[in-house]
Amino acid sequence: MEVPILKQGPYLIASIQSALSDADLLQLRDAIVQQVGMFRSRGVIVDVTALDVMDSFATRTLRDITFMIRLRGAETVIVGIQPDVAFTMVQLGLKLEGVPTALDLEEGIAFLNKEGPVQGKEASARGR
Amino acid sequence: MDGERALTYPAGLSVSPSRGRDLVLAEAAVQIQGDTDIVGARQKGRMLAATLGFSSSELTLIATAISELARNIVQYAKHGEIVLRLLERGEQRGIMIRAKDEGPGIPDIRRALQGGFSTSRSLGLGLAGVRRLMDEFEIESRIGFGTTVTARKWKR
Numbered sequence: 296m297e298v299p300i301l302k303q304g305p306y307l308i309a310s311i312q313s314a315l316s317d318a319d320l321l322q323l324r325d326a327i328v329q330q331v332g333m334f335r336s337r338g339v340i341v342d343v344t345a346l347d348v349m350d351s352f353a354t355r356t357l358r359d360i361t362f363m364i365r366l367r368g369a370e371t372v373i374v375g376i377q378p379d380v381a382f383t384m385v386q387l388g389l390k391l392e393g394v395p396t397a398l399d400l401e402e403g404i405a406f407l408n409k410e411g412p413v414q415g416k417e418a419s420a421r422g423r
Numbered sequence: 424m425d426g427e428r429a430l431t432y433p434a435g436l437s438v439s440p441s442r443g444r445d446l447v448l449a450e451a452a453v454q455i456q457g458d459t460d461i462v463g464a465r466q467k468g469r470m471l472a473a474t475l476g477f478s479s480s481e482l483t484l485i486a487t488a489i490s491e492l493a494r495n496i497v498q499y500a501k502h503g504e505i506v507l508r509l510l511e512r513g514e515q516r517g518i519m520i521r522a523k524d525e526g527p528g529i530p531d532i533r534r535a536l537q538g539g540f541s542t543s544r545s546l547g548l549g550l551a552g553v554r555r556l557m558d559e560f561e562i563e564s565r566i567g568f569g570t571t572v573t574a575r576k577w578k579r
Binding site: 314315316317347348349350351352378379380383386387388 | 458461462465466469480482486487490549552555556
């Protein structure tokens with residue numbers, strides 16, 4: 296099942312609609328990395344509200360997406376991790392370290408607006 | 424009487440006398456041949472477990488454990504089977520997940536179970552993680568013959 300990626304101003308929004316297979320997740324990763332260049336996007340929001348399971352593979356792939364996008368010069372934020380999913384991830388020891396998360400789409404957009412490309416550069420220059 | 428005897432042991436400890444007396448309330452098997460079957464297996468497990476009245480966070484935990492075990496099959500053995508059973512042991516009810524494959528086997532089970540918390544590609548996380556999520560966990564592996572992992576979660 297392909298995940299729709301919407302362009303919203305300077306941002307891309309990938310809204311996961313249903314359970315994803317490993318192949319779907321990898322497809323999503325490659326599509327986002329491509330489209331960030333195509334649309335010269337400054338930020339990416341991955342909405343995982345509909346995901347009822349985030350196992351080690353899903354977590355690793357989301358982390359990969361975030362780091363790949365960062366190397367491309369944009370920022371990613373994961374939004375909508377459900378309470379039960381968060382509980383299980385903590386039990387499993389999956390932390391998503393270095394990956395920004397936000398409560399929902401609205402908070403995700405607010406986060407990216409605050410990060411901005413210039414502020415982001417200054418922050419990394421300070422060795423954040 | 425039997426039920427009480429089983430209950431005197433803490434969950435998590437494997438007690439062989441009571442294990443033989445687990446009553447099977449329902450059973451389902453899912454063939455695992457590729458990564459799309461992982462999703463099917465965990466959805467089936469969640470549905471089955473829901474009939475016992477597990478809480479929604481326990482259902483997520485169970486579905487995630489199935490996901491990790493099914494992925495191990497795809498990754499290391501290519502194909503295998505997930506057997507799901509609803510069990511009754513004395514007063515307790517729970518779900519058993521058994522992941523069976525005829526893959527290469529695990530050379531060092533102890534190491535495979537140590538697995539750190541990292542999201543590395545190591546064998547460790549899947550099995551160590553599942554052990555952490557479930558109440559009981561057993562593993563049998565023979566080089567060249569395959570691996571069977573059995574895990575149980577009892578309803579609180």
